[in-house]
Amino acid sequence: MMxxxxxxxxxxxxxxxxxxxxxxxxxxxxxxxxxxLDLWVAKGKVRALAAGAGCSxxxxxxxxxxxxxxxxxxxxxxxxx
Numbered sequence: 097m098m099x100x101x102x103x104x105x106x107x108x109x110x111x112x113x114x115x116x117x118x119x120x121x122x123x124x125x126x127x128x129x130x131x132x133l134d135l136w137v138a139k140g141k142v143r144a145l146a147a148g149a150g151c152s153x154x155x156x157x158x159x160x161x162x163x164x165x166x167x168x169x170x171x172x173x174x175x176x177x
Contacts, residue, residue, distance in 0.1 A: 098122035103132045107142060107169035114164040133167050141171030 104143045106121060107113060108150040113121075136142035 098124045098128070099102055100132050103129070104136065104169070104171070105142070107167065108171075110169075112145065112166055112168035114140075116166070124161075130165075132168050135158065136171070137140055138169075139171075141169065142167050143170050144168075 102122070103118065106118065115126055115129060115133070119126045119131070122129065133142055133144075137144060145168055
């Protein structure tokens with residue numbers, strides 16, 4: 097079952113993950129997963145990284161590669177000061 101805390105735990109363990117991987121792991125739709133991730137982004141615990149690509153041509157080659165959003169857990173990072 098996908099809850100904000102299970103998504104948190106998943107990202108903590110992995111460090112970062114594409115949206116599609118999180119959705120697949122929880123057997124949930126990408127829109128539902130994005131809503132949970134957006135909650136963590138708003139709390140400053142997750143950040144969206146620059147979109148990755150399935151190939152180096154980022155979809156301009158005509159292949160079926162897909163540009164994906166990648167999310168990274170940053171909630172446990174401590175700022176040096």
